[in-house]
Amino acid sequence: MTAYIHDSGYTSRRAVAFVAIVVLHVLMIWGFASGLAKRVVVEAFQDVKVNIIQEENKEPEPPPPPKVDIEQKPPPVQIPPPIVNIQIPVEQPIAVVTNRPPPPPPPRPVVIQPVKPIEFRSPPDIDSYYPDQARRLEQSGSPIVHWCVNPDGKLDGVPEIKTSSGFDLLDQAALKLVRESRYIPAKGPDGKPMHACKDLKVTFKLKSGG
DSSP states (O other): OOOOOOOHHHHHHHHHHHHHHHHHHHHHHHHHHHTHHHHHHHHHHHHHHHHHHHHHTTSOOOOOOOOOOTTOOOOOOOOOOOOOOOOOOOOOOOOOOOOSOOOOOOOOOOOOOOSBOOEESSOOOGGGGSOHHHHHTTOOBOOEEEEEEOTTSOBOSOOEEEEOOSOHHHHHHHHHHHHHOOEEOEEOTTSOEEOEEEEEEOOBOOOTTO
């Protein structure tokens, strides 16, 4: 037969633990009833809220607007000056009255006409200057050439056609005749050679049967 030994120390420890558990539950019930647990929860929530707000406030703030100088005065308004139209009387020229007669006009230059006109040293052969092409084309006419001769018997300047024959071939032949001829200069009233001009009519005419 097995003997049963009763442990009085174990029983006392269980009793103490039971009492402690009961006390702990009583304190918890009292804490909830008195609002202690509510304050703990509220303080914990506020700490979390503060941390979140502080983290959100870390964004950079926009720069402040520029300060407006209220005391600065606006620029003065410029008024254009009035336009004044001043008419200055024009002085009329003063007519000078005099009894003196007006001066005579300057004398006209005296043109001395030659006593003896320009002459050919030897009469030119007009037929020899007649262009062959003008003959074939049956061109005829009488161009008038104007030219001048110096006292030494040489041409002064370039001869020019004064009146055309109507055919360029005949006009050019007449100019050639005048350029290639030799002349005796005109003579003045004193019998000395002088500068003079002359018009020469050169007639180009087809011969019958030519």
